[in-house]
Amino acid sequence: MTDENGGIVVEGVARSFGSVQAVRDVDFQAPPGEVTALIGPNGSGKTTLMLILASLLAADKGTVRVAGFDPAAQPSEVRSRVGWMPDTLGVWESLTALEVLKTLGALYGMSEAARTSRAEELLVAVSLTEYGRQPARVLSRGQQQRLSLARALIHDPAVLLLDEPASGLDPGSRVELRSLLRSLAAQGKTVVVSSHVLSELDEIADRAVFVNRGRSVKNQTLDEAGTQTRRYYVRAEPMSALAAALGSYGVSFETRGDSRREEFLIQLGSTAEAAWLLRTLVLGEVVITAFAPAGGALEETYMSLDTDRL
């Protein structure tokens, strides 16, 4: 499916640097028209995987297909179709944002007219129009991050690889990034995003690949993640009444240890079960002041994976 029409297919990929095995065995698919999140702790091999997909690093073994092409054998085919936003900020300090975009456009073989109009469009898209003619060194970190995103989009790639795109962005920019990525996916592009900020990925990702110690440990769509067991925080006034009520319904709970407020943590199998519990508690005259999922669906998966400090 994804092989023919684009997207990304990775099977059994491994890559080591000397004695360090950065990627051991990763399988995943990122179909076109969807945002795929690459989730894992620091040093789990996410960036290495991104570099392999961006045709900068050769895999030791395994097969990789990006937009239907092998990055190792046909790098030019892949490069013309892939936009890559690195996790490091590479800045040509004395160049203006517009010049950076136009230069990159030229290096993707775009005509003068095409790259100029595309660069102007992208500056609007990432809200940097007023900085277009200023040297890049005056940009703040978040602005440079946005310029980096625009750079990755300059040749209208079918596949987007974004390594930590949200880091350094203010809340407003994050919302804009989210809608930008959703609209790109809606246009049929393949979007791969790596991030630690799971609550954010919850809202933009269609599927998630969990990577730890160089292995892909779980592939999951967000719909699947939504139906899994989740934890809820419940607060009531007084807490003793809540404890008594929960005890009488046979619902096990624990006291949350990582919060300033006193809260109970309850494991529930589905949203239906959560709705039932809330209704029952309210009808049972328990004064509920808070009843909320403990984290996003992806965070739940992340925390539930049986890996050390994933």
Add this chain to the structure above:
Amino acid sequence: MSTVTEPSTPQPVRAATRLSHGAAVRSVFSLEMRQRLRGRAWYWMLGIWFVVIGVIFVLGLGTLDPAGNEGGILFDLIVGFVLFFGLLVAPGLSANAVNGDRAGGTLAILQVTLLSPGQLLLGKWLASWVGSLAFLVLSAPFIFWALTLGGVDVSEALVSLLMLAVELGVLCAIGVGISALADRPLFSIVSTYMVVALLTVGTLIVFGLSSALVTEEETTTTSYYDYPQSAFQDDGMIDPDAERECTTQTYVAPVVHTEYIAWLLAANPFVVVADAVPYDLPDPSTFDDEPDSFGYVGNYYSPGVMEMASQLVRAAQEGPDLDVTCEEAEAAFMPISQQTPIWPLGLGIQVVLAGVLLLVGRRRLTMPARRLARGTRIA
């Protein structure tokens, strides 16, 4: 970030998976030049350069005798200094071209485009060459000043400047090549200076050390003019009517056959420039035959520094004169005309060195990378 992401031209790059060499090299070149022109460092270097060359020129102008070969010597001095400073400046401009970008995180961004490693290196080399040529251009006022003093052939001036430009290009190529190979800018700049030192000082040292290998015992004949014993009067003064006589001696002595090792000097940048320049040597047939006040026959010959270098190389190529006749002893310092040009060999060695460095550097930049140096990150 609104939703304006629909491209104005649908699929603008789908067709292009290759970049024309012209467009690619031009893009890299202008990227480099823009950064250089907007930085301060380059202007500071140019300013210091101008002042130093100016000071040297004015000092030379003040100390040299206007009656002598003033224009020629001053021109030669400027050429020598431009080459000397060029050897110092070119590595600085070129030897961090690639790994400086790697350190700044911009190299991978270029590598992920359709730009090929060869195009990248070519653009970087051209930019650093043009950057160094600016130093040559800035020396132009002094070069023209020296030329107006006369004594310098048009061909001599043109070839000198052309060879300077070529040497700067070769040095920049070496610097860019090393910068693609070495991981850290500091290391590559120091390495490039080491290569420059190897070419300029190293060749001389090797030449000097090798002379022991080509020293042989030879029967040598020398001649010299002196007054005979009878010319000395009782008071120790020389009889004004006495004639100097030629004495010829033959003995066995160690002789250095520099003709076997002269090629070791070829790759020296000063030798390459000096040997290529067609200096306008005085023609012995125009010399008057009357000995001058020092008893020597022939015109006074005063070469500049570069011409002197060229003469020394030719003397080394010629080897020792095992039979100095009375006629030779009578003549003043005779300029040696060129027999076998040595500069094509020297330039060839330099070009091969630069080419090898660039080729290995190109392989190093070819992505996807299979091997990475320890401690380096692609991005």
